Each structure stands twice: as C-alpha cells, then as structure tokens.
Amino acid sequence: MTTRTNIGVSIRSASKRYGDMVALNAITLDVEPGEFVSLLGPSGSGKTTLLGILGGFVQPSSGSVWSGERDITYMPPHKRDIGIVFQSYALFPHMTVGENVAFPLRARRLPKAGWPAKVAEALAMVELSGYQDRRISQLSGGQRQRVALARAIVFEPRLILMDEPLSALDKQLRESMQLELRRLHKKLGATIIYVTHDQREALTMSDRVAILRKGNLVQIGTPSQLYDHPADSFVASFIGESTLLPVTRVDSNRVEFGTLTLRSARPLPVGEALLLALQTEKLLIDDGSRDASVNRIPCRVTEVVYQGESLKVFVKMADSTVISLRQPNHHAARMQIPAVGEQMMMILDPEDTIIVPKSNDPAASPSSH
Structure with a gap:
C-alpha cells in the first residue's frame, strides 16, 4: 500500500466563533507531506475544533484550508480524501471486520472486484491478517483500534486525522500502540494530524507538536525544541514536569x-x-x-x-x-x-x-x- 504524500495541508488564519465565544483564533499551520503532527493542549484549547475544520466537519468563521494548491475550505468531508480515526473507533457492530474495513471503498463506489485485496492489505498493515470474518464483539480494545486504523488507510488517503484514538486503552496497551502507530506512519509515509491531551504521547510519536491554549497556537516545534526551548511559562509547565x-x-x-x-x-x-x-x-x-x-x-x-x-x-x-x-x-x-x-x-x-x-x-x- 502506497499512500499519496505529494500534497501537504495548510490552515491559513482559521478562526471559529460561536456567538461571542472564540473557539479558535486565527490559526496558521502548515503540515508537510508525510509529516506526523500532533495537536496538543488541555481541554478547551481548540485542538478538536481545528481537527474538525481540517476534516470538513466544522466550517471556519474565517480563514481557509488548503490541500496542496486546492482550497478545500468548503469541500464536504467525503470529498476530501481523508482517513479519520475517532476516539470511539465508530465501528459498525453488525458488520464483520472485513466489512468494516471495506466500508470506505463502498462509500467511494470503488470497483468491488478490488475490495478483497485492498482489505487484506490494510489488515496486514495493522497486523490483523486473517481477521476478515471476525465480529467486532469478538475483538479486544487494541484489535478494535487496529480495525479502525485499517479502515482509515484502506483507500490510501492523502491525509489521516486521528482524534485521541488511544484514550480508551489501558496504559500498557496505549504505550504499545503508540509505537505501532509510529511504525505504521513510517511504513505508509502518510501525513498524519493527531489530537491528544497527553504530552508524553505527543512527544513519543510526533515529528512536530503544535501546542494550543484557549484557541491560540502558542508554539510549534519538534519534541526536543518544545522540551528544551519552551516559548513561555505555559509551554514549560505543560511539557514535562x-x-x-x-x-x-x-x-x-x-x-x-x-x-x-x-x-x-x-x-x-x-x-x-x-x-x-x-x-x-x-x-x-x-x-x-x-x-x-x-x-x-x-x-x-x-x-x-x-x-x-x-x-x-x-x-x-x-x-x-x-x-x-x-x-x-x-x-x-x-x-x-x-x-x-x-x-x-x-x-x-x-x-x-x-x-x-x-x-x-x-x-x-x-x-x-
């Protein structure tokens, strides 16, 4: 499986207001093709709002979203060529593993003859070969998370968005899956934007980390840059101890x-x-x-x-x-x-x-x- 990585994604002066409440304040962020960027911040920082704008689920009050040279600000989610992994996994319990993974192929009306090979390849990428006929109820939490990943990558998207996908797992499994996601990212070469409130998780997995606070982008940099050169007291207190x-x-x-x-x-x-x-x-x-x-x-x-x-x-x-x-x-x-x-x-x-x-x-x- 070779994910297309020739197009990055860019947020340009994106703001989101709900009446007088500002959820996101003029955020500008460029993500390079193949980069793993985490959006990190406490509750209320605006990171999920920003992810929603990237995915097309939230319309910005101002600003724009670009995929390469294409303005996709008002493009609906299903036309953005984006894979998404939700916190809840959002798997269909009445479908088998294979049917869940094939769902994006069906939604995009891709030729049915190619589904089995694409599903098998996606499951192999997440080390679930042979699980096509299992029911979701038969899977552990970690296996369900892998199925959600397989479903997100099966149609070879340009961009993968992840909204705290590991938060429901226990500590040991969560740390194991962090390393699995790093491995998968390197294998796919995919562009990934990952939302988390866990600073250790962000430092472990990311090429760069964007720190948000109250709708503002406070600092963005590599894990070592943030840890050793915090921009202000908020970053210093939030990263590390x-x-x-x-x-x-x-x-x-x-x-x-x-x-x-x-x-x-x-x-x-x-x-x-x-x-x-x-x-x-x-x-x-x-x-x-x-x-x-x-x-x-x-x-x-x-x-x-x-x-x-x-x-x-x-x-x-x-x-x-x-x-x-x-x-x-x-x-x-x-x-x-x-x-x-x-x-x-x-x-x-x-x-x-x-x-x-x-x-x-x-x-x-x-x-x-």
Whole structure:
C-alpha cells in the first residue's frame, strides 16, 4: 500500500466563533507531506475544533484550508480524501471486520472486484491478517483500534486525522500502540494530524507538536525544541514536569534567584516577568564531581516517594518553596539521596537552566475541546 504524500495541508488564519465565544483564533499551520503532527493542549484549547475544520466537519468563521494548491475550505468531508480515526473507533457492530474495513471503498463506489485485496492489505498493515470474518464483539480494545486504523488507510488517503484514538486503552496497551502507530506512519509515509491531551504521547510519536491554549497556537516545534526551548511559562509547565519560580534578569545569561545568581548557557529573554523552569529530571544531587561552572542550589530533603522505576525527592529551598527532583531507582542513585530532614545541594547545569517569560492569558474563551 502506497499512500499519496505529494500534497501537504495548510490552515491559513482559521478562526471559529460561536456567538461571542472564540473557539479558535486565527490559526496558521502548515503540515508537510508525510509529516506526523500532533495537536496538543488541555481541554478547551481548540485542538478538536481545528481537527474538525481540517476534516470538513466544522466550517471556519474565517480563514481557509488548503490541500496542496486546492482550497478545500468548503469541500464536504467525503470529498476530501481523508482517513479519520475517532476516539470511539465508530465501528459498525453488525458488520464483520472485513466489512468494516471495506466500508470506505463502498462509500467511494470503488470497483468491488478490488475490495478483497485492498482489505487484506490494510489488515496486514495493522497486523490483523486473517481477521476478515471476525465480529467486532469478538475483538479486544487494541484489535478494535487496529480495525479502525485499517479502515482509515484502506483507500490510501492523502491525509489521516486521528482524534485521541488511544484514550480508551489501558496504559500498557496505549504505550504499545503508540509505537505501532509510529511504525505504521513510517511504513505508509502518510501525513498524519493527531489530537491528544497527553504530552508524553505527543512527544513519543510526533515529528512536530503544535501546542494550543484557549484557541491560540502558542508554539510549534519538534519534541526536543518544545522540551528544551519552551516559548513561555505555559509551554514549560505543560511539557514535562516543571516548577516555575520568579527570577530577575541580571544580564544576557544570568538571573537572580533569591540570594543566588544562576547562569544560563542560552540567551535570556528580556522583560520583568521572567520565570525559572526547574525541570524535575534535570536537577541532580551534588556528589562533588562537578566543577564550579554548574549552578548549585541549597535545600533540605522533606520526602522521598517510591515510584517504581524512579524515586521522586521533594526538597524545600531557603524561601520554603518545595520542588522535586527525580532519581533513577538503582542502588548507586539511591545511595546519593540524603535522609529526610538533611541538607543537600542540587545541581542545575547552565545548559539546563531554562528562563521563560510569563505567558499572557489569551483573550479567547473557547467553548470546545
């Protein structure tokens, strides 16, 4: 199966209003052919509204949608050559697996003689060969999700839209299916736009991630760009596990943090409302092996929480702020952790010292998720 990937998709200044409520505010987004882009944000951020506009299920109040050089803004969904995987899978319980997968071929009135080969190929792509005659009621949640994927790709669409397709699965199966979707994406070369509220899922699967908040596109970039170079305090708090604390800019690479001066290896933003993003996994316990170039923050251990593969260490700083750092759960790392109540020194490398401007609260008040 070779999905056509010579045409990307572009959203140009798309807005959606419901009366005085703004669900989407002048979003512009270009997705390259064959790219996997996730729309990430909390409830009410506008990500499903944006997906609906792409799919033709929602008409924008202004702006346009383009597929390559074609304006498809007002084209109905069934003419857009788009495969869709819904959160609920939307499978027909009275049909067999094969009949479900063949449904898009029937709807598009493709020659019936070619259906069996296309259905078998699509099922093979999702590793369900031989399941054509099974009933939907006989399938597990993961298998149903694969059938929904097969149905979305069977007619070789230009674009595949996915609306939180893994949210109903348990954690272990969900993580397994994330890797399966990555594998399938590479095999198909398809353009995929994926909606999720799970930041780890977005980082795991995507070429780029678009972060939305209250109908606004806050930042778009590769997972590493978002994680290591957040645009503002909202992105820093939403991606990863961070504590945000106010700091004062001293010069282009130093800030005052209480009585401490911390150095950052990256140019600092200019402004009065600046925040230090202390990422849990980038804080280290000082074992005396690092030189004077690193930032050192004194603190006292208040609690150690066992979390299986890691230990979360809560510490209190001089101003009584409590933050946390994460230690891997192996003997050498456990031995570094002081006892509760003891003083210790945290290390923060200048390369990991992230200073962000405080995010502005967008004026939009979205009514949709």
